[in-house]
Amino acid sequence: MTEFKELYVRKGSVAQDYIDIAQDIYVEINNYFKIIDCNLKFCRMMNKPRTELFGTSILDAIHEKDKIKFQNIIRNALLKKFKDGIIRSDLVDYKSRIIATTMKLNPILDDNNNIVGMFVKFSSFRLRVEDSAVNTIFMSIYNSLTDLYTIYGTDTKIRINHVNTSLLNILGYTRDEMMGRHVADFLVKNKDQEENIKKLFKSLESTGNFTGEVLYQAKNGEEIPIHLSISSLVHNGKVIGSLGIGRDMREQKRLESENKSFELKLQNQSKLAEFGMMLQGVAHNMSTPLTGIKSSAQLQHSRLIKFKDKLAEKYGEDREISDNITDIMKFFELIDQSVSKLSKIIKNMMSKSRDQQSLSKEALNLAYVMNQEIEFLYANQFFKNRVEKNISIQPDLPVIYGLYSDFSQSFVNIIKNGVDAMWDSPVKKMDIVMYYESGAIFVKIKDTGKGIPHDIADKIFDPFFTTKPKFKDAKGEEPNGTGLGLDSVRSLLKPYRAKITFESGPGKGTEFIIAIPVKENQTDLNN
Ligand SMILES: Nc1ncnc2c1ncn2[C@@H]1O[C@H](COP(=O)(O)OP(=O)(O)O)[C@@H](O)[C@H]1O
Ligand SMILES: [Mg+2]
Structure with a gap:
């Protein structure tokens, strides 16, 4: 509280100038709540020159609901019973608009150290919001969201004014590296992206909104698909910038391709099963004619043996005829062996397709x-x-x-x-x-x-x-x-x-x- 006592003593020089450019409202009152001095901010609020305000009651500027409380606090302060902490007290301006404030008190002392008045500083809430707890909480939420937030300025709509930590983490840039840069500087540069950027600009210009998928490029070169929606930020009817909300699509892309490959595998598997069944049918149908071929070959073979014996009996041994018949017999043996091989292959095929299924x-x-x-x-x-x-x-x-x-x-x-x-x-x-x-x-x-x-x-x-x-x-x-x-x-x-x-x-x-x-x-x- 000594801080303002000092200022008060040096009133009329530096302190007064400071008080006049200050964002807060300063009013000096005597023991009877009469205004003895104030800063320009208070004059503006009451829409009156300083001289006209002197001698009027500060209570005129205090909101009805806070008047009694305000009087009690000032009275206690005059009795040196200071109340510490944040004191809420709303003001009312000349247009009856309510200004939410907190106030701070400093006693004014005479030469004998008696309190002869109060120096009151009103701080408007709205002005203090930037360093308030609310702002801190908001910023930490904003930074911990997994979605990617970017605030763009009004100049070209997409010059980066703010980014949250998630986006910095994903792209690997520092906040300084991204500030003031154009959104296009962080997108992959290729034909598709050029088209995308054009769309983004067009859409922002005509509707103030953009939704679409763009490929960001991280500092390490990785290409990151991000679903981005940008929309204008309108405050009191004025566009003050735009807000981009992005979502990292890498995980989804990975799942999609996994699903696709799984589906393909299933398709292949059912095709394989179908093929296996067909194979079994074919193999089964082939075994009957193959048995036919095999037994006729064997039959012909044994007939030839008998035929050869009969010929020898009737006409005596003839080397040439006997060799010819042996050759033909070998031919039937070959048929028999080949059919055996074929049967084995088919049997294998059948058992494999059965195992496979x-x-x-x-x-x-x-x-x-x-x-x-x-x-x-x-x-x-x-x-x-x-x-x-x-x-x-x-x-x-x-x-x-x-x-x-x-x-x-x-x-x-x-x-x-x-x-x-x-x-x-x-x-x-x-x-x-x-x-x-x-x-x-x-x-x-x-x-x-x-x-x-x-x-x-x-x-x-x-x-x-x-x-x-x-x-x-x-x-x-x-x-x-x-x-x-x-x-x-x-x-x-x-x-x-x-x-x-x-x-x-x-x-x-x-x-x-x-x-x-x-x-x-x-x-x-x-x-
Ligand atoms: N034995 C190998 N020798 C050389 N390259 C191989 C070998 N095995 C796999 N690859 C490589 O890995 C890739 C992926 O294999 P794969 O998943 O079986 O798919 P595909 O055979 O259909 O290409 C192949 O395209 C090839 O480039
Ligand atoms: Mg392969």
Whole structure:
């Protein structure tokens, strides 16, 4: 309180000037509430010159509801019973408008240190709002919101005036780096974005609003899709700027693509099941005619034996005839053997498609699964004839519980990638090794293909990431891809806590290693 005593004593010089330019209202009253001095702010509020206000009662400016309280406080102050803290007291201006204020009191002393009056300072609420608790609370909410807030100035509508912490965190800039800059400075610069920015400007100009998705560019170069809506801030009928509210769309995008890949996988799975059923039908229908061919071949074979004996009996041994008949017999033997081979292939096909369709977990020997897959892959002429294969599979692997198709699909996806990678390599060698060691089954698939360049190594498991052309764009025998192979492997083997790693380099070939922990997969989840 000494602060204002000082000011008062030096009244008429610096203090008076200061008081006149102050934002607060200052009034000096005597013991009878009469005004002895005031600042310009108070004159303006009462719409009267200072001289006319002198001698009138301050109570005329105090709001009805606060008059009694005000008088009591002043009286107590005069008796040196000061009241501390914030005292609310509303003023009323000459147009009967209410001004919410808090007041502070300083006693005026005479030469004998008697209190002869009061120096009253009224501070308007609205002026103080900027450093008030309300503002602090508002700012901390604003900064902790996960949505991205930007306030743009009025000049060009999109020069940045304020940003909240979430936006700074996402983009990696400091507040200073963003202040006063144009929103376009933080967007990715490409054709689509140019169109977007044009739309944004147009829409802001004509409607004062914009809603759309834009690509921001973070300081580290990352492109971040943000759903942005900007709308004008109107205060007392005047546009004072605009407010942009953005939402980071990365998570949603990721979920969307995950859903899409999941849907595609489901589609593929149902197609696979359909195909499997068709295959079983075909195989079943083929077995009848094949049995027919086989038994006629055998019948002809045994008839020829008899025929040969009869001929010898009747006409004696004839070397030439006997050799001819033996040749024909060999021909029927060949038919018989080929039909046996065909039947075996069909039987394999049927059992594989039956295994493939199994929807419940069962005890699996992964060596059996792998051998079945490899046998099936022999239908691929490139794999069968052009790739040199070294296969070393430990037959007595520990049994684990799982879905047959989870493993068969994973194995085949990785083998196919290796085969694809060797498409135009001079050396085409594939090693497939399986063994059990220290608690895990290891599956190693190694190719001498073109390898995986370092800069894409962390992307190959992403859904839809592929370096191969689409099926319809592939030329001739060129391998095609969807980018879903490794994504499937990862999600199919995740429930088994399998670790998938790879080692590769351009020109070095690639080795994928799957390690499947045995203990974790030995409890049958279905029981
Ligand atoms: N053995 C490998 N050798 C070289 N590149 C590979 C190998 N395996 C995977 N890749 C790379 O990973 C990408 C993604 O593989 P994948 O998810 O199976 O999809 P797709 O085979 O349909 O392209 C491939 O396009 C390829 O660039
Ligand atoms: Mg693939």
